[in-house]
Amino acid sequence: MGRDAGSDRPGHPGRPRRPRLLRLRRPAEPRRGGRIPRRARPARPRRRRPTRRAHRRREGLGQGPLDLRGAPHQRAVRRAGPRPPGARPRARQVLGSEVYVHQSRVNYLPGFRGRGFYWHSDFETWHAEDGMPTPRAVSMSIALTANHPFNGGLMVIPGSHRTFVPCVGETPVDHYRASLREQEIGVPGQAHLTRLAVEHGIDQFTGTAGSALLFDANLMHGSGNNITPFPRSNIFVVFNSVENTLVEPYAAPAPRPDFIAARWFARLSR
Structure with missing residues (x-):
């Protein structure tokens, strides 16, 4: 089955509990450095001398962004603090229900040779390949390093x-x-x-380490290459509604592994 088969526009059951959220046309403004208390900010990853095996793995990835997901990396994400104060309440407020972590990952865009990601909607992939019924999920991007306009910062099309x-x-x-x-x-x-860019324009998420941006699962976004000396590292944590759990994929031969898309979950306690 093709990805476009039977996908006119998935519904979005459930409503945000606060009426003012219904008037939103733009993604949430980034929380600038200082808004997340320093003690709760993500720790920068330690530099380690790469092993021969790790070096081969890096070469196999080419010069694209290093996107680490899965059980071993989820432990590292948890230690780095993927749920700063207020993350869960904000996700609950937007989604109108209890939430769980659908996916967490570390995105590392190295200096000089870092290649960006092309424009995409995360929900399109989660719907087609994971079986997420509706776009009732939000992503939080937390800066581990400074996100500048010139080092491959995240670009978004607000309103898309x-x-x-x-x-x-x-x-x-x-x-x-x-x-x-x-x-x-x-x-x-x-x-x-x-059409989307002409209608809505393009914004960019910038800020110091500790800044955060909460954005819709269906928001069109991407990033450019990083040819500066300054690496750009972010943690992404995806909150999904407990009323929007995964079913069989809509346009893929089999579900992706659990370390890519959680099919078991526990409601977040904080």
Whole structure:
């Protein structure tokens, strides 16, 4: 089944509990450095001398962003503090229910040779390949290093979360192995991107280490290359509604592994 089959526009059951959220047209403003208490900010990853095996693995990834997901990395994400004070209440407020962590990852864009990610909606992939029924999820991006306009900072099209753009093409088996390096399937066409950008404009998330941005699962976003000496590292934590748990994939031969998309969960206690 192609990714665009039967995907007119997934519904969005449930309503935010505060009426003012219904008037939102733009993604949440970033929480600048200082808003998250210093003691609760994510710790910068320690530099370690790479082993021969790790070096080969880096070469295999090319010069794209190093996107670490899965059980070993989730432990590291938890130690770095992926839930700063107020993260869960904000996710609950936006989604109108209890939440759980659908996915967490560390995104590392090295200096000089860091390649960005092309424009995409996370929900398009989560819907097609994970079986997420509706875009009732939000992502929180937490800066581990300074996010400048010039070192591959996250770009977003504010307001694009109100339009679902289905993508064409068959989803290959184990597509996640390639898409974590560079996504070619599940990306929107240029005509759709142009229309959204002309209608809504483009914003960028910048800030010091500890800054955070909460954005909709269907928001169109991407990042450019980083040819500066300054690396850009972020933690991404995805909160999904407990009323929006995963089913069978809508356009993939099999679900992605649990370390990519959680099919078991516990409600967050804080």
